[in-house]
Amino acid sequence: MSVLMELSMFPLSGGESKSADVAQIIKLIEKSGFPYKLTAMSTVVETKTMKEALQLLEEAYLQLEENDRIYACAKFDIRASRVDGMHQKIASVQAKVDVPIKS
Template sequence: MSVLVEFAMFPTDKGESVSKYVSRIIKMIDESGVEYKLTPMGTVFETETMDEALEILKKAYQQLEPDCNRVYSTVKFDIRKGRSNRLIQKIKSVEEKIGKEVKK
């Protein structure tokens, strides 16, 4: 099974720039070993189970909880049985159809 998660999580009580806080979350995801892609508007990662995905989200919140009084988050899931490596495969599928690599 493949659980693709796209999410953004950041404090709303720490001013205009929150990269200091977001970087804590990205470091945790990187150290977890799951495949992920950081984007300007959020992060996409892939796990094999919903429990693993929810654990990553819980740990993301725990990175902010100690010193952030208000945290905003959006989360989207794409769950598909019998598939894996969709973080890469979904992009390749589109690239094949348009005949070129998508700008990165």
């Protein structure tokens, strides 16, 4: 099974830059051992179960809960018959186009 979770989470208070807050969550994800990819707009994490994904989402929230207001957006792609979905999905699209996909 593959659960891909796309996650954006940061406090609305504070200054303009949110990179320090995002870094806290990235450290948590890194420590979890789950594969992930940080992008300019969000982070994609792959877990084997929905329970693992939701637990990681809650732990990310707990990193920021001291803030008065937190923005969070999570999207899921859950597929029972897939393994290594982060790479498999990109490879599937790559096989159908004539140019390299930029990452």
